[in-house]
Amino acid sequence: MKRKAQGGxxxxxLVIIILIIVIIGVYIRFASMPNEGTVSTxxxxxxxxxxxxxxxxxxxxxxNNLEExxxxxxxxxxxxxxxxxxxxxxxxxxxxxxxxxxxxxxELKQTYFFVEIGNKKVYEIGYDKIENDCLNMPNGKYxxxxxxxxxxxxxxxxxxxxx
Amino acid sequence: xxxxxxxxxxxTFMIIFVIFILIGxxxxxxxxxxxxxxxxxxxxxxxxxxxxxxxxxxxxxxxxCSFKASPxxxxxxxxxxxxxxxxxxxxxxxxxxxxxxxxxxxxPQPGIRVNDTECTPDKMRSPEFxxxxxxxxxxxxxxELTKNKAARVSSTPVSLYYPHIKQYGIGQLEITTYxxx
Numbered sequence: 001m002k003r004k005a006q007g008g009x010x011x012x013x014l015v016i017i018i019l020i021i022v023i024i025g026v027y028i029r030f031a032s033m034p035n036e037g038t039v040s041t042x043x044x045x046x047x048x049x050x051x052x053x054x055x056x057x058x059x060x061x062x063x064n065n066l067e068e069x070x071x072x073x074x075x076x077x078x079x080x081x082x083x084x085x086x087x088x089x090x091x092x093x094x095x096x097x098x099x100x101x102x103x104x105x106x107e108l109k110q111t112y113f114f115v116e117i118g119n120k121k122v123y124e125i126g127y128d129k130i131e132n133d134c135l136n137m138p139n140g141k142y143x144x145x146x147x148x149x150x151x152x153x154x155x156x157x158x159x160x161x162x163x
Numbered sequence: 164x165x166x167x168x169x170x171x172x173x174x175t176f177m178i179i180f181v182i183f184i185l186i187g188x189x190x191x192x193x194x195x196x197x198x199x200x201x202x203x204x205x206x207x208x209x210x211x212x213x214x215x216x217x218x219x220x221x222x223x224x225x226x227x228c229s230f231k232a233s234p235x236x237x238x239x240x241x242x243x244x245x246x247x248x249x250x251x252x253x254x255x256x257x258x259x260x261x262x263x264x265x266x267x268x269x270x271p272q273p274g275i276r277v278n279d280t281e282c283t284p285d286k287m288r289s290p291e292f293x294x295x296x297x298x299x300x301x302x303x304x305x306x307e308l309t310k311n312k313a314a315r316v317s318s319t320p321v322s323l324y325y326p327h328i329k330q331y332g333i334g335q336l337e338i339t340t341y342x343x344x
Contacts, residue, residue, distance in 0.1 A: 012178040019185045027192055046218075047319045053236050054322040058270055059330040095333060098269040099320055 048145040048158055051099060055156075056149070060091045067149055074117045074153045088115075089123055096125060109133055112159045122154075134161035202342070206315065209260035209340045221321070221336075225251070228324045237322035237331065238266065243299050244284060252301045261308045263339040264301040268323065270333035273297040293325055293332055304341065312341040 056067040061080035069091065072084035079087060096104060096113060103111045104126045112126035127133075134140040144159040221227065221238065225246050228237040243266065246252055252264075268282075273294050280286065282296035289295045316339050323334040 009174070012174075016178075016181060016185065019182065019189070023185065023189045023192065026189060026196075050322075051320040054320045054333045057237060057322045057331045058333050063329070065331060094272070095270050098272060099333065099335075 044143055044160060044162060045145070048160075051158070052145075052147040052156060055092075055095050055099075056147075058091075058095065060087060066091055066095075070115070070117075070149055070154050073122065085122065092123055093125070100126075110161055114157055116155045116157070117153070126159075130159050130161050137161070137163060139163050206340070206342045209262075209342060235324075237324045238334065239324050239326060240282070240287065240293075240299070241326045243301075244282065244287060247299060247301060248284075261304045261312065261341040263303055263309075263337075263341075265337045265339075266299040266301065266321065266323070267335045267337060268293060268297050268332060269320075269335050287327065292327065293323075293330075309341045314339050314341055 056070075057065050060066050060069050061082070064079055066088070069079055069084050069088045072079045073088045076085075078084060092113075092115070100111055100113070102108065104113070106127040109127045109130060112124070112128055112130040114121050114124040114128075116122070131142055131144075134142040141162040142159065143162055144157060146155050146157040148155050222234075223246075224234070226238055226242050228235040228239045228242075271293060273280075273296060277295055278297045280296040280298070282292075282299050286292060286296040316337055318335050318337045321334045321336045323332045324330075325332065
């Protein structure tokens with residue numbers, strides 16, 4: 001009789017343990033659901049495309065846009081009676097400050113922007129070690145995006161680390 | 164024997180009681196996480212649908228720049244002003260998601276005093292334009308629709324065209340979606 005009662009208690013205990021395991025399983029299943037999905041990636045891509053387009057189209061001096069200024073800089077020519085490379089740097093500083101603001105602060109390690117003319121960096125701002133640091137982060141997604149000004153004049157790159 | 168039976172009954176009730184408490188906890192956690200994941204999904208859907216709607220809006224011939232009948236990837240500020248004034252902007256976005264849509268001018272930077280000034284037709288005709296004003300409000304939700312809701316701002320840069328002076332600037336398209344927390 002006593003053994004039978006003990007058997008019943010054992011079954012009760014087993015049911016409780018199974019229920020606890022099921023609850024923990026459900027908790028882990030929902031707690032570990034990823035928050036960052038493809039939505040943020042596609043939005044970042046869209047933002048980068050629109051940013052390059054808006055920057056290069058923006059009127060910098062007289063009727064010349066930034067693309068024209070960069071082309072002149074690649075040929076070491078003046079534009080609007082100014083050094084085109086100096087004008088390019090000043091314009092990029094102002095534009096990027098308005099567009100990205102604090103995100104360019106190297107201490108935040110979030111964004112790096114640079115311009116290459118003939119494989120030589122002529123302008124850079126942000127955190128230059130972003131690639132290595134981002135790849136070493138457990139949830140870090142390194143997202144570089146480049147835009148080439150044809151014909152092989154210059155390449156503008158923005159690299160972001162999305163966590 | 165009677166006492167033993169009573170104790171057995173008590174044990175059984177205790178076990179059933181504990182089982183019900185555990186089931187209750189399980190249901191609570193399940194409900195809590197399913198609700199939070201549904202809210203997250205709704206927020207993402209709202210965000211994505213707002214972007215989709217917005218991209219569709221940016222492609223509207225009524226807003227897009229066009230030169231010699233060919234469209235360009237920029238927003239004509241004169242067309243934008245006209246679009247806002249015709250109240251057609253009220254239909255932009257989705258019915259399910261409460262949204263506020265604003266085009267902000269960021270390059271050339273407007274003066275600090277006029278940063279939050281709406282670009283009305285008068286302001287756009289002034290000789291100081293584009294430095295004379297700072298934004299175009301495409302859509303503002305009614306106050307009662309935003310009450311007790313969390314605001315989430317998404318933005319994307321856009322190229323702005325000023326036809327009066329034939330110049331281009333940079334703008335920021337800001338979408339604020341209001342969702343329950």
